[in-house]
Amino acid sequence: MNKRLWVAGLMLCALGALTGCAVNQATATLMADADLSKVKSVYIVHSDKDTRNVDKELQKAFKKRGIEATVGPVQAPPYAADASVTYVDKWFWDITLYLLELTVTVRSPANDFPMATGHSLHTSLSRKSPEEMTDEVVGNILAAKR
Numbered sequence: 001m002n003k004r005l006w007v008a009g010l011m012l013c014a015l016g017a018l019t020g021c022a023v024n025q026a027t028a029t030l031m032a033d034a035d036l037s038k039v040k041s042v043y044i045v046h047s048d049k050d051t052r053n054v055d056k057e058l059q060k061a062f063k064k065r066g067i068e069a070t071v072g073p074v075q076a077p078p079y080a081a082d083a084s085v086t087y088v089d090k091w092f093w094d095i096t097l098y099l100l101e102l103t104v105t106v107r108s109p110a111n112d113f114p115m116a117t118g119h120s121l122h123t124s125l126s127r128k129s130p131e132e133m134t135d136e137v138v139g140n141i142l143a144a145k146r
Helices: 002-020 054-064 130-143
Strands: 024-030 041-045 068-072 083-094 096-107 114-122
Touching (some): 041 054, 054 068, 054 083, 054 096, 096 130, 114 130
Parallel strands (some): 041 083
């Protein structure tokens, strides 16, 4: 009897560990006075920590939606675009290196104030490619409602 309880407990722990690895989140928040429908061009600020071309994937995701996107270094505002875009990418090693988490912020080009934020988190079992994650975040930001 004790052996059955031990095995059942072990199986429950294993199941809990596996489901803990399958976390995913995809959210977007639009600030109260923001109107992204007026955004026809963005300036993506290259992160100095980005060694895997996440900025280029973001550029593709915006262009796919008809928004002109350029990538460059950080500048003092105002940016020569309808919005600037900053991002934080977090990578994780689990047999292979993958993009675990991506946070993208669309900002006012005049003062760098956030207009919208998107976030995507996909752990090992639900992982997506960098292309899929950037596409997911940009799509969610542009579809966000107040």
